[in-house]
Amino acid sequence: MFSLRRRAAAGVAAGAPLRAADPAVAPGAADPAPLLAATDLRKRYAVRAAPAGTFLEAVAGVSFSIASGRTLALVGESGSGKTTIGRLVARLERPDSGEIRFDGDDWLALTGRDLRVKRRNLQIVFQDPQTSLNPRMRIGDQVGEPLHVQGLATGRDLRERVRLLLAEVGLDEASASRFPSEFSGGQRQRIAIARALATRPKLVVCDEPVSALDASIAAQIVNLLLDLQERLALAYLFISHDLPLVGRVADRVAVVYLGRIVEEGPTAEVIAAPMHPYTAALVSSVPAPPGAPAPARIPIPGEHVPAARITEGCAFAPRCPIARPRCAEEAPPLAPVGPGRAAACFYPGELRLPGL
Amino acid sequence: MTLAAVSRPAGAPALLEVADLRVEVPVGGILRPAVDGVSFTLEPGESLAVVGESGCGKTLLGRSLVDLLPEGARLGGSIRLRGEDLAGLTERGWGRVRGRQIGLVFQEPAAALDPVRTIGWQIEEALSSSGRSGSSAVLRRRARELLAEVSFPDPDRALAEYPHRLSGGQRQRAFLAIALAGDPAILVADEPTASLDSTVAADVLDLIDRLRRDRGLALIFITHDLASAARRAGRALVLYAGRVVETGPAAAVFSDPQHPYTRALLASLPRLSDAITRGARLSAIPGTVPDLAFRPRGCCAFAPRCPARFEPCDAAEPAFQPAGGGLARCFLFGGAPPPVSRPELP
Numbered sequence: 001m002f003s004l005r006r007r008a009a010a011g012v013a014a015g016a017p018l019r020a021a022d023p024a025v026a027p028g029a030a031d032p033a034p035l036l037a038a039t040d041l042r043k044r045y046a047v048r049a050a051p052a053g054t055f056l057e058a059v060a061g062v063s064f065s066i067a068s069g070r071t072l073a074l075v076g077e078s079g080s081g082k083t084t085i086g087r088l089v090a091r092l093e094r095p096d097s098g099e100i101r102f103d104g105d106d107w108l109a110l111t112g113r114d115l116r117v118k119r120r121n122l123q124i125v126f127q128d129p130q131t132s133l134n135p136r137m138r139i140g141d142q143v144g145e146p147l148h149v150q151g152l153a154t155g156r157d158l159r160e161r162v163r164l165l166l167a168e169v170g171l172d173e174a175s176a177s178r179f180p181s182e183f184s185g186g187q188r189q190r191i192a193i194a195r196a197l198a199t200r201p202k203l204v205v206c207d208e209p210v211s212a213l214d215a216s217i218a219a220q221i222v223n224l225l226l227d228l229q230e231r232l233a234l235a236y237l238f239i240s241h242d243l244p245l246v247g248r249v250a251d252r253v254a255v256v257y258l259g260r261i262v263e264e265g266p267t268a269e270v271i272a273a274p275m276h277p278y279t280a281a282l283v284s285s286v287p288a289p290p291g292a293p294a295p296a297r298i299p300i301p302g303e304h305v306p307a308a309r310i311t312e313g314c315a316f317a318p319r320c321p322i323a324r325p326r327c328a329e330e331a332p333p334l335a336p337v338g339p340g341r342a343a344a345c346f347y348p349g350e351l352r353l354p355g356l
Numbered sequence: 357m358t359l360a361a362v363s364r365p366a367g368a369p370a371l372l373e374v375a376d377l378r379v380e381v382p383v384g385g386i387l388r389p390a391v392d393g394v395s396f397t398l399e400p401g402e403s404l405a406v407v408g409e410s411g412c413g414k415t416l417l418g419r420s421l422v423d424l425l426p427e428g429a430r431l432g433g434s435i436r437l438r439g440e441d442l443a444g445l446t447e448r449g450w451g452r453v454r455g456r457q458i459g460l461v462f463q464e465p466a467a468a469l470d471p472v473r474t475i476g477w478q479i480e481e482a483l484s485s486s487g488r489s490g491s492s493a494v495l496r497r498r499a500r501e502l503l504a505e506v507s508f509p510d511p512d513r514a515l516a517e518y519p520h521r522l523s524g525g526q527r528q529r530a531f532l533a534i535a536l537a538g539d540p541a542i543l544v545a546d547e548p549t550a551s552l553d554s555t556v557a558a559d560v561l562d563l564i565d566r567l568r569r570d571r572g573l574a575l576i577f578i579t580h581d582l583a584s585a586a587r588r589a590g591r592a593l594v595l596y597a598g599r600v601v602e603t604g605p606a607a608a609v610f611s612d613p614q615h616p617y618t619r620a621l622l623a624s625l626p627r628l629s630d631a632i633t634r635g636a637r638l639s640a641i642p643g644t645v646p647d648l649a650f651r652p653r654g655c656c657a658f659a660p661r662c663p664a665r666f667e668p669c670d671a672a673e674p675a676f677q678p679a680g681g682g683l684a685r686c687f688l689f690g691g692a693p694p695p696v697s698r699p700e701l702p
């Protein structure tokens with residue numbers, strides 16, 4: 001643990017100088033004191049079975065902020081780095097460089113008791129409750145574990161708190177004495193949410209919380225997350241590949257492509273009028289609801305392949321329908337493209353959604 | 357009521373005729389019907405979407421058509437391929453059907469491909485095991501043609517590639533090439549795009565649709581993605597707890613659903629156009645698909661979750677009734693048993 005910290009600290013010192021609150025890189029910074037502000041996060045992994053020194057840039061300079069009680073969605077395809085960003089925020093992994101301010105603290109610098117106490121305020125819900133719950137531990141013990149570990153409740157008080165938490169997510173008291181295998185996928189996700197809420201966090205990182213569920217059950221869980229947000233003034237970092245769902249839950253959306261945010265802004269505006277060509281292609285690939293006219297799809301050749309990373313120019317250029325020579329030579333910065341909106345494209349808004 | 361009349365000589369058997377199909381799987385030592393009384397026909401070039409929540413029997417239905425059922429499962433009813441009943445086939449007989457008559461692709465191509473063999477080797481293997489003879493040069497040429505047919509950007513290079521070197525979409529294309537090696541008349545595609553990103557999934561679905569048209573493939577498209585099914589299928593079969601609850605032309609079933617289950621499934625899908633309604637609740641279906649061991653009998657299985665439930669639903673199991681452009685198994689469309697007469701109080 002100690003050596004890990006030291007290495008990470010060295011990484012920060014060796015990394016590029018951090019850009020402070022530059023509105024171009026942190027468009028959410030309009031809020032005077034966001035609950036969470038991440039600045040220029042970077043994380044790369046050594047690629048095995050490749051020449052030494054080959055790195056995969058999972059997160060390549062990402063900045064964003066989340067206001068109290070609000071939801072920021074990170075959308076992108078698998079391999080875009082959105083899950084890694086969530087893990088960096090939850091401190092399950094250390095970034096190579098960058099800064100995270102959370103709830104008034106230098107989040108990455110916290111250690112020991114300070115970290116343990118502050119961790120109460122930031123929890124995570126994973127995609128697959130099958131693997132995030134302990135199969136051999138009773139539900140009541142798992143939901144109460146964070147309270148027990150944090151020394152927040154014991155004995156009868158703990159049992160009562162667990163009962164209330166289970167009720168909060170729509171599960172009855174009898175669930176406490178049962179095991180995860182006795183529950184359906186949707187119920188298991190309710191249990192994972194109850195566990196995350198035990199310490200009354202201010203921010204919950206939700207990493208694809210419903211993508212393992214049927215739409216009919218996913219809707220139950222999404223409604224629960226919305227209810228809880230209203231009741232408890234929770235902020236969410238909502239990681240998802242499902243754009244229509246994000247439209248329902250997120251105030252703001254950041255579109256992630258190969259480890260970079262390529263577009264950021266209020267969800268409804270970004271979906272209605274994307275400024276980045278990748279966002280436009282993503283929106284156009286969502287199947288239209290039955291009965292509605294099918295809009296034309298913007299085809300983008302090839303695939304989002306994390307290994308095939310380019311060093312110069314725009315990461316999306318090889319697939320971009322409107323790429324020009326400049327795009328292959330120079331990487332466009334994430335720059336303001338209207339009130340509260342930003343896009344990393346030299347030709348923002350040029351590729352319009354068909355039919356708009 | 358015929359739902360799709362495809363021209364075929366009078367008296368000639370359908371390409372595929374499934375009648376009263378029943379798949380029972382062992383649960384705690386007792387056989388329980390996971391697919392229960394499913395019937396449909398399929399003709400060349402037709403596509404049938406099979407939709408429903410997880411646990412409704414979609415995958416078992418698809419696998420029963422290629423005899424890939426789990427250990428201890430029992431098949432009932434009949435599966436007729438051009439008039440021949442497959443239910444009584446030996447393993448050797450199935451070998452002539454599987455791949456050569458009925459091909460299968462499923463969700464996770466990584467699990468279907470051999471990690472230590474090249475894509476070319478695996479397609480050639482599929483070609484020879486489906487009875488294609490020829491020199492290795494002939495097989496290689498055919499494998500290359502198949503990769504081109506599934507729109508591999510560089511078929512020559514792909515022949516020499518290993519699965520782990522391909523992207524998810526390319527792996528699914530390779531899986532399709534292998535499934536097509538035996539030149540099947542029917543393709544069962546079980547959630548073929550569930551593990552793919554949306555931009556890539558749309559390409560793969562377009563490809564499958566093109567293969568259907570170009571080859572006259574009959575397609576059984578098993579999916580929980582109703583929006584994609586609605587766009588691409590000719591007919592739809594909505595399964596709930598192992599039984600068909602609604603069937604008809606896909607356009608009618610998905611744009612004007614009749615059965616409360618189909619309606620609820622469609623209503624639960626978030627839509628892009630809803631983005632302006634941030635915070636608005638989604639329309640969920642309460643509860644879950646009943647566990648195999650606790651399926652209600654002698655009543656409508658969906659009744660406990662149904663917003664339109666009324667007395668007959670608990671008294672008897674509904675039969676198909678004409679509804680919208682198809683059929684729905686629901687008392688809302690008639691067939692309700694007469695109300696039980698209450699004895700007069702003295």
